[in-house]
Amino acid sequence: MNKRKLALSAACALGALVLTACGGGGGESGDGSVTLKLVAADYGDKASNSSNVYWKDVAKRFEDANPEIKVDVQVINWNEIDAQVKTMIQSGNMPDVLQTGGYADKVADDLLYKAEDVLSPETRQNLVDSFAQAGEVDGVQYGIPFVSSARVMFYNKEHFAKAGITAPPKTWDEVRQAAETLKKKVPGVTPYALPLGPEEAQGESLIWELGNGGGYTDAEGKYTIDSDANVETFQWLKTNLVEPGLTYANPATTDRKTAFADFAAGKVGMLNGHPSLLQMSKTGKVEYGVAPIPGKAGPLDSTLGVADWTMAFKDNGHQEEIKKFLDFAYSKENTLKFTTMYNLMPVTKDTLEETKASADDDMKLFYDLLPKARFYPLGDTSWDAVSAQIKQSGGTAVSDDPAKVLGELQKTAEEILADQ
């Protein structure tokens, strides 16, 4: 063998080694113990409150109780997790347990265990029903809810007092009147913050659509993005809030985090927010109030519910070990710790009861609305792609022709569905 061939084969061997190193991760080690690979999103905003701390602690206590199972924890921040999980899946290096924002696209590719296969009946019954149902695809539960949050209306009491508004608005017309008064009496403040930018256009849109009896899907789960009720909703927003300058000049490019930051800085009259805004407002020394979200004719008795999900991959075949781990992770001790750590709302009945009992008045409103919360069509395997499209172009429905924008979204959604 000459030198060049030698070098070539050495390079090949090295390449193969690197490849196998990447592709490894079956998780069975020599002594019969099993290593579970846990991938989770980071809810913290600094090292000290990173979810890594929480999961490492859970893993350690679980390993102490189950010496034959090791848990390999990998916490990834929200901006990266989708792309990294995609890479793991495509390279065949799948996690055993994944905790992130959505699950249905993985069901479409048949990667997940059913919830009943990896949860004991007790743990499963302990999940709040509305959330467990939101984890279903065609009637079978795959997504296991992990934490949740809901939306209510926040208003700045100081600005309202200055404008002489005594009660938070209950209907759309009252929202417009309050916004008009705020604009006149409290200059320099955005009367209503309408964030329809790419960060979360799908959330704010759905909240308003619910107020008019609309939504993204009908009872059969068919997309109804351009339904009359939805078109009417955006037409109302356009002519009553956007055109008279009662909200941001360009809602389609304004993100939720901008709106939250503005509210916490006292620059906003009212907006829809989730529990983390409570803390932000307190830190910003804003005197805030919370109220049910106004609908067209009266306040909504439901709200937008958002949940994050846990799912179990069947590629490595660790069904029994996953079951043990999830039962442990979903115990009251752990879920309570996590939800209080990040001001999120629990999805298990026992923890919900306990946190609800100790909640202050502001949080109580969230808990009252939570059981009736409406969700995105999460169980639809096309939702992730449809949602991405709404994030991108949905906001332009308040600057362009609503019927045209929503019509195009509906067409795209149907195309995505046909491609499945």
Place this chain on the structure above:
Amino acid sequence: MSTNTAHTPQERPAHPARAARGKGRGRRFRLDRLGPLPWIGPAVALIVLVVLWPVYEMVRTSFLKISVSGFVRGSAGLDKYRQLFDDPDLGSVLLATVVWTVAVVTCTMVVSLALAQLFHQQFPGRRLTRWALIAPWAASVLMTAVAFRWMLDRTAGVLNTLMADLGLIDEPKDWLGDPSTAWPWMMAVAVFVSLPFTTYTLLAGLGTVPDEVYEAARVDGTGTWQTYRLITLPLLRPAFLVGVVINLINVFNSFPIIWAMTRGGPDSQTATTTVFMYQLKNNDIGQSAAMSVVNFALVVVLVVVFLWVSRWNKEEA
């Protein structure tokens, strides 16, 4: 390897002459047969690996149905192209791309001509200002774009604060939220980062104009503007054309400026084809690949123009 006797050091003392002769003949024979291949081989391999193979993959992807998780779900035929050309945004995005490219390149060339003329003069501190000119080029384009985004920010931006303090505006303006103001600002940033390269290209061109020509012109009594128009500009043509074509390709492909400043939004109203391709990736990798193929074709056209122009340069300059 131990089986290769001719090359092992232990064997060499036994038949030194034969081993050396055999080795030399073998190598010459092999090199003769391969011709220039060993020398251009690495370059060819590199081109195949980083140019041809990705192009093949890109074209192949544009004919596939791919799930959100990245699994291939079979062939899509021409569906992805059909969906792309049916997309109501495509027309306006293509138009925006043409306007963006032409406007940025034109402004860059005009300003660079003036700058090059300025820096060609002798003045105190010329070396320092020439260095300073490199700054926008040396800084990362993404960094520059992010810096501009924050300067133009609605609530925290320095521009709004300044204009409000000067009484030019009543309330903060959302410069990047509205396409009609976002486009001019992004174009300004694109011109800003293109100036150094173009100016230096033109400066090099100015350096090649012989002084005798100017002397002759002076003797003949031409005015300043006449000299510039009749002598400098024609002699600057090779440098000018190189600047134009390289800028055309650069600006057409420019992604970081737009992505950092508006992400192409609202919707695709501030997107060029490159940014649009990236937006499509969010919900349909196949359609995004189809857009890439179209983009690739456009770049090939630009490159052909470049080759044609450089030949024309050589023949006539």
